[in-house]
Amino acid sequence: MYAKPDSTTMKARVAKAGDAMDAALKSLSYGMSNDERRTSAVGLDGMRGANDAGRPEGSANIAPLPESAQRVPNEVALGRPSRQEAEAAVRTLLRWAGDDPTREGLIDTPARVVKAYEQIFGGYKADADALLERVFEEVEGYSDVVLVRDIPFYSHCEHHMVPFMGLAHIAYYPIKGVVGLSKLARVVDAFARRLQTQETMTAQIADTIESILQPRGCAVMIEAEHLCMAMRGVQKAGVSTITTQFRGVYKDDPSEQVRFLTLVRGGKA
Ligand SMILES: Nc1nc2c(ncn2[C@@H]2O[C@H](COP(=O)(O)OP(=O)(O)OP(=O)(O)O)[C@@H](O)[C@H]2O)c(=O)[nH]1
Numbered sequence: 520m521y522a523k524p525d526s527t528t529m530k531a532r533v534a535k536a537g538d539a540m541d542a543a544l545k546s547l548s549y550g551m552s553n554d555e556r557r558t559s560a561v562g563l564d565g566m567r568g569a570n571d572a573g574r575p576e577g578s579a580n581i582a583p584l585p586e587s588a589q590r591v592p593n594e595v596a597l598g599r600p601s602r603q604e605a606e607a608a609v610r611t612l613l614r615w616a617g618d619d620p621t622r623e624g625l626i627d628t629p630a631r632v633v634k635a636y637e638q639i640f641g642g643y644k645a646d647a648d649a650l651l652e653r654v655f656e657e658v659e660g661y662s663d664v665v666l667v668r669d670i671p672f673y674s675h676c677e678h679h680m681v682p683f684m685g686l687a688h689i690a691y692y693p694i695k696g697v698v699g700l701s702k703l704a705r706v707v708d709a710f711a712r713r714l715q716t717q718e719t720m721t722a723q724i725a726d727t728i729e730s731i732l733q734p735r736g737c738a739v740m741i742e743a744e745h746l747c748m749a750m751r752g753v754q755k756a757g758v759s760t761i762t763t764q765f766r767g768v769y770k771d772d773p774s775e776q777v778r779f780l781t782l783v784r785g786g787k788a
Protein backbone atom coordinates (compact mmCIF):
# COMPACT_ATOMS: atom_id res chain seq x y z
CA MET A 520 0.00 0.00 0.00
CA TYR A 521 2.94 2.27 0.72
CA ALA A 522 6.67 1.98 0.37
CA LYS A 523 8.82 0.11 2.87
CA PRO A 524 10.86 2.61 4.89
CA ASP A 525 14.28 3.11 3.40
CA SER A 526 16.50 1.86 6.24
CA THR A 527 19.56 3.62 4.82
CA THR A 528 17.74 6.90 4.86
CA MET A 529 16.45 6.23 8.33
CA LYS A 530 19.95 5.31 9.50
CA ALA A 531 21.28 8.52 8.04
CA ARG A 532 18.53 10.35 9.84
CA VAL A 533 19.39 8.65 13.10
CA ALA A 534 22.98 9.80 12.67
CA LYS A 535 21.78 13.32 11.95
CA ALA A 536 19.54 13.14 14.98
CA GLY A 537 22.65 12.45 17.07
CA ASP A 538 23.17 16.06 18.00
CA ALA A 539 19.58 16.39 19.07
CA MET A 540 19.96 13.24 21.14
CA ASP A 541 23.13 14.51 22.75
CA ALA A 542 21.35 17.69 23.69
CA ALA A 543 18.45 15.64 25.00
CA LEU A 544 20.80 13.47 27.02
CA LYS A 545 22.24 16.55 28.68
CA SER A 546 18.80 17.74 29.62
CA LEU A 547 17.84 14.23 30.76
CA SER A 548 20.85 14.14 33.04
CA TYR A 549 20.90 17.66 34.36
CA GLY A 550 17.82 19.64 33.50
CA MET A 551 14.82 17.43 34.04
CA SER A 552 12.93 16.36 37.10
CA ASN A 553 12.34 12.64 37.72
CA ASP A 554 8.82 12.94 36.32
CA GLU A 555 10.04 14.61 33.18
CA ARG A 556 12.73 11.99 32.70
CA ARG A 557 10.07 9.33 32.57
CA THR A 558 8.53 10.54 29.34
CA SER A 559 10.29 12.70 26.86
CA ALA A 560 9.83 13.43 23.21
CA VAL A 561 13.03 14.79 21.73
CA GLY A 562 12.37 18.00 19.89
CA LEU A 563 8.69 17.91 20.77
CA ASP A 564 8.57 19.77 24.03
CA GLY A 565 4.84 20.15 23.93
CA MET A 566 4.38 16.41 23.89
CA ARG A 567 6.25 15.69 27.12
CA GLY A 568 4.16 13.75 29.59
CA ALA A 569 1.38 13.20 27.06
CA ASN A 570 0.99 9.59 28.16
CA ASP A 571 1.17 10.08 31.87
CA ALA A 572 -2.48 10.97 32.34
CA GLY A 573 -4.14 8.73 34.88
CA ARG A 574 -1.00 6.80 35.78
CA PRO A 575 -0.34 6.91 39.51
CA GLU A 576 2.80 8.57 40.80
CA GLY A 577 5.67 6.12 41.35
CA SER A 578 3.84 3.32 39.57
CA ALA A 579 6.90 2.36 37.54
CA ASN A 580 7.88 -0.28 40.07
CA ILE A 581 4.38 -1.61 40.63
CA ALA A 582 3.79 -3.16 37.21
CA PRO A 583 0.45 -1.61 36.19
CA LEU A 584 -1.95 -3.53 34.01
CA PRO A 585 -1.62 -2.45 30.38
CA GLU A 586 -4.61 -0.52 29.15
CA SER A 587 -4.12 -1.86 25.65
CA ALA A 588 -6.51 -4.76 26.02
CA GLN A 589 -9.31 -2.43 27.00
CA ARG A 590 -8.84 0.06 24.17
CA VAL A 591 -11.91 -1.12 22.28
CA PRO A 592 -14.94 -1.09 24.58
CA ASN A 593 -17.32 -4.02 24.26
CA GLU A 594 -20.17 -1.93 22.89
CA VAL A 595 -17.90 -0.74 20.08
CA ALA A 596 -16.65 -4.26 19.34
CA LEU A 597 -20.20 -5.62 19.29
CA GLY A 598 -21.43 -2.78 17.07
CA ARG A 599 -18.81 -3.57 14.44
CA PRO A 600 -20.18 -3.03 10.93
CA SER A 601 -20.55 -5.94 8.56
CA ARG A 602 -18.07 -6.48 5.71
CA GLN A 603 -20.76 -5.26 3.28
CA GLU A 604 -21.22 -2.06 5.28
CA ALA A 605 -17.45 -1.51 5.36
CA GLU A 606 -17.21 -2.00 1.58
CA ALA A 607 -20.10 0.44 1.07
CA ALA A 608 -18.21 2.99 3.16
CA VAL A 609 -15.18 2.60 0.87
CA ARG A 610 -17.41 3.18 -2.17
CA THR A 611 -18.64 6.39 -0.52
CA LEU A 612 -15.07 7.56 0.01
CA LEU A 613 -14.19 6.74 -3.59
CA ARG A 614 -17.07 8.94 -4.70
CA TRP A 615 -15.95 11.62 -2.23
CA ALA A 616 -12.47 11.49 -3.78
CA GLY A 617 -14.13 12.24 -7.11
CA ASP A 618 -13.95 8.84 -8.78
CA ASP A 619 -16.48 6.29 -10.04
CA PRO A 620 -16.58 3.15 -7.88
CA THR A 621 -18.37 1.24 -10.67
CA ARG A 622 -15.56 1.56 -13.21
CA GLU A 623 -13.58 -1.59 -13.88
CA GLY A 624 -10.39 -0.62 -12.05
CA LEU A 625 -12.27 0.25 -8.87
CA ILE A 626 -14.99 -2.37 -8.85
CA ASP A 627 -13.05 -4.75 -6.55
CA THR A 628 -11.30 -2.01 -4.62
CA PRO A 629 -13.72 -1.89 -1.66
CA ALA A 630 -13.24 -5.63 -1.08
CA ARG A 631 -9.46 -5.22 -1.34
CA VAL A 632 -9.43 -2.27 1.06
CA VAL A 633 -11.51 -4.11 3.64
CA LYS A 634 -9.19 -7.13 3.36
CA ALA A 635 -6.14 -4.88 3.68
CA TYR A 636 -7.66 -3.27 6.78
CA GLU A 637 -7.85 -6.68 8.43
CA GLN A 638 -4.06 -6.87 8.23
CA ILE A 639 -3.18 -3.20 8.69
CA PHE A 640 -5.44 -2.92 11.75
CA GLY A 641 -5.00 -6.51 12.94
CA GLY A 642 -3.50 -5.20 16.17
CA TYR A 643 -6.96 -4.70 17.67
CA LYS A 644 -7.28 -8.47 17.82
CA ALA A 645 -3.75 -9.09 19.09
CA ASP A 646 -3.20 -9.98 22.73
CA ALA A 647 0.08 -8.23 23.43
CA ASP A 648 0.27 -9.61 26.98
CA ALA A 649 0.03 -13.21 25.78
CA LEU A 650 2.97 -12.67 23.42
CA LEU A 651 5.31 -12.24 26.37
CA GLU A 652 4.04 -15.08 28.51
CA ARG A 653 6.70 -17.63 27.51
CA VAL A 654 10.02 -16.99 29.21
CA PHE A 655 13.26 -18.94 28.76
CA GLU A 656 15.00 -19.43 32.07
CA GLU A 657 18.02 -21.46 30.93
CA VAL A 658 20.25 -18.47 30.21
CA GLU A 659 22.97 -19.05 32.83
CA GLY A 660 21.54 -16.33 35.02
CA TYR A 661 21.94 -13.69 32.31
CA SER A 662 20.60 -10.46 33.74
CA ASP A 663 22.33 -7.72 31.74
CA VAL A 664 20.51 -5.63 29.20
CA VAL A 665 18.77 -7.19 26.21
CA LEU A 666 18.32 -4.59 23.48
CA VAL A 667 16.53 -5.22 20.20
CA ARG A 668 16.95 -2.27 17.90
CA ASP A 669 15.83 -1.22 14.43
CA ILE A 670 12.51 -3.05 14.51
CA PRO A 671 10.68 -1.69 11.47
CA PHE A 672 6.98 -0.94 11.86
CA TYR A 673 4.08 0.61 9.99
CA SER A 674 1.23 2.34 11.77
CA HIS A 675 -1.52 4.82 10.97
CA CYS A 676 -2.03 8.14 12.69
CA GLU A 677 -5.37 8.37 14.41
CA HIS A 678 -5.88 11.95 13.28
CA HIS A 679 -5.72 11.45 9.52
CA MET A 680 -5.63 7.65 9.09
CA VAL A 681 -2.45 8.17 7.09
CA PRO A 682 0.61 5.93 7.64
CA PHE A 683 3.51 6.72 9.86
CA MET A 684 6.46 4.34 9.83
CA GLY A 685 9.90 3.91 11.27
CA LEU A 686 11.98 1.96 13.74
CA ALA A 687 11.41 0.84 17.31
CA HIS A 688 14.18 0.07 19.80
CA ILE A 689 13.43 -1.90 22.97
CA ALA A 690 15.67 -2.74 25.93
CA TYR A 691 14.97 -4.52 29.19
CA TYR A 692 16.90 -5.92 32.12
CA PRO A 693 15.59 -9.45 32.72
CA ILE A 694 15.02 -10.61 36.25
CA LYS A 695 14.11 -14.26 35.76
CA GLY A 696 14.74 -15.55 32.25
CA VAL A 697 14.37 -13.87 28.90
CA VAL A 698 11.62 -13.57 26.35
CA GLY A 699 11.93 -14.71 22.73
CA LEU A 700 13.40 -11.85 20.71
CA SER A 701 10.75 -12.07 18.00
CA LYS A 702 8.08 -11.54 20.64
CA LEU A 703 9.30 -8.00 21.24
CA ALA A 704 8.86 -7.27 17.53
CA ARG A 705 5.40 -8.87 17.71
CA VAL A 706 4.47 -6.58 20.59
CA VAL A 707 5.49 -3.61 18.43
CA ASP A 708 3.19 -4.87 15.66
CA ALA A 709 0.33 -5.52 18.08
CA PHE A 710 0.25 -1.81 18.86
CA ALA A 711 1.43 -0.41 15.52
CA ARG A 712 -1.43 -2.13 13.68
CA ARG A 713 -3.99 0.19 15.21
CA LEU A 714 -4.89 3.83 14.81
CA GLN A 715 -2.26 5.46 16.92
CA THR A 716 -0.29 8.41 18.09
CA GLN A 717 3.42 7.73 18.34
CA GLU A 718 3.38 8.68 22.01
CA THR A 719 0.56 6.27 22.87
CA MET A 720 2.24 3.44 21.00
CA THR A 721 5.53 4.04 22.81
CA ALA A 722 3.81 3.99 26.20
CA GLN A 723 1.74 0.89 25.38
CA ILE A 724 4.80 -1.12 24.42
CA ALA A 725 6.57 -0.07 27.62
CA ASP A 726 3.44 -0.80 29.72
CA THR A 727 3.18 -4.31 28.34
CA ILE A 728 6.84 -5.20 28.86
CA GLU A 729 6.82 -3.70 32.33
CA SER A 730 3.69 -5.44 33.52
CA ILE A 731 4.25 -8.88 31.98
CA LEU A 732 8.03 -9.34 32.26
CA GLN A 733 8.39 -7.18 35.38
CA PRO A 734 12.01 -6.41 34.44
CA ARG A 735 14.44 -4.32 36.49
CA GLY A 736 13.88 -1.69 33.84
CA CYS A 737 12.77 -1.22 30.29
CA ALA A 738 13.28 1.45 27.66
CA VAL A 739 11.40 2.00 24.44
CA MET A 740 12.37 4.46 21.73
CA ILE A 741 10.49 5.02 18.51
CA GLU A 742 11.61 7.15 15.60
CA ALA A 743 9.17 7.67 12.79
CA GLU A 744 8.16 9.72 9.81
CA HIS A 745 4.52 10.77 9.65
CA LEU A 746 3.13 10.93 6.13
CA CYS A 747 0.36 13.23 7.33
CA MET A 748 3.15 15.79 7.79
CA ALA A 749 4.95 14.84 4.57
CA MET A 750 2.29 14.40 1.90
CA ARG A 751 -0.40 16.77 3.13
CA GLY A 752 -0.93 19.65 5.53
CA VAL A 753 2.38 21.31 6.32
CA GLN A 754 4.13 19.07 3.70
CA LYS A 755 7.48 18.67 5.43
CA ALA A 756 9.06 15.42 4.26
CA GLY A 757 11.99 13.78 6.02
CA VAL A 758 11.02 14.97 9.49
CA SER A 759 11.86 12.43 12.19
CA THR A 760 9.92 12.27 15.45
CA ILE A 761 11.53 10.52 18.41
CA THR A 762 9.62 9.34 21.48
CA THR A 763 10.94 7.50 24.52
CA GLN A 764 9.64 5.77 27.61
CA PHE A 765 11.93 4.83 30.49
CA ARG A 766 10.79 2.55 33.31
CA GLY A 767 12.42 1.06 36.41
CA VAL A 768 16.20 1.54 36.49
CA TYR A 769 15.97 3.47 33.22
CA LYS A 770 13.68 5.96 34.91
CA ASP A 771 15.75 6.20 38.07
CA ASP A 772 19.26 6.28 36.61
CA PRO A 773 20.12 8.78 33.84
CA SER A 774 23.34 6.85 33.10
CA GLU A 775 21.15 3.89 32.06
CA GLN A 776 19.39 6.18 29.60
CA VAL A 777 22.78 7.22 28.24
CA ARG A 778 23.79 3.56 27.85
CA PHE A 779 20.50 2.80 26.08
CA LEU A 780 20.89 5.66 23.63
CA THR A 781 24.54 4.77 23.06
CA LEU A 782 23.62 1.16 22.23
CA VAL A 783 20.77 2.29 19.96
CA ARG A 784 23.14 4.57 18.10
CA GLY A 785 26.06 2.14 18.18
CA GLY A 786 27.72 1.77 14.78
CA LYS A 787 25.45 4.31 13.19
CA ALA A 788 27.02 7.66 13.98
N1 LIG B 1 1.43 14.40 19.02
C1 LIG B 1 1.19 13.76 17.86
N2 LIG B 1 0.65 14.46 16.86
C2 LIG B 1 0.42 13.79 15.72
C3 LIG B 1 0.72 12.45 15.52
N3 LIG B 1 0.38 12.13 14.24
C4 LIG B 1 -0.12 13.24 13.70
N4 LIG B 1 -0.11 14.28 14.57
C5 LIG B 1 -0.53 15.66 14.49
O1 LIG B 1 -1.90 15.77 14.76
C6 LIG B 1 -2.22 17.12 14.51
C7 LIG B 1 -3.67 17.26 14.14
O2 LIG B 1 -3.90 18.66 14.09
P1 LIG B 1 -5.31 19.30 13.67
O3 LIG B 1 -5.14 20.78 13.66
O4 LIG B 1 -6.39 18.73 14.51
O5 LIG B 1 -5.53 18.73 12.20
P2 LIG B 1 -5.07 19.34 10.80
O6 LIG B 1 -5.84 20.60 10.48
O7 LIG B 1 -5.19 18.24 9.80
O8 LIG B 1 -3.54 19.71 11.07
P3 LIG B 1 -2.31 19.85 10.06
O9 LIG B 1 -1.64 18.51 9.99
O10 LIG B 1 -1.43 20.87 10.68
O11 LIG B 1 -2.86 20.25 8.72
C8 LIG B 1 -1.23 17.57 13.45
O12 LIG B 1 -0.42 18.58 14.02
C9 LIG B 1 -0.40 16.33 13.15
O13 LIG B 1 0.95 16.63 12.84
C10 LIG B 1 1.30 11.74 16.60
O14 LIG B 1 1.60 10.54 16.56
N5 LIG B 1 1.51 12.45 17.74
Ligand SMILES: [Zn+2]
Pocket residue numbers: 676677678679680681745747748
Ligand atom coordinates in the same frame (compact mmCIF):
# COMPACT_ATOMS: atom_id res chain seq x y z
ZN1 LIG C 1 -1.83 12.44 10.98
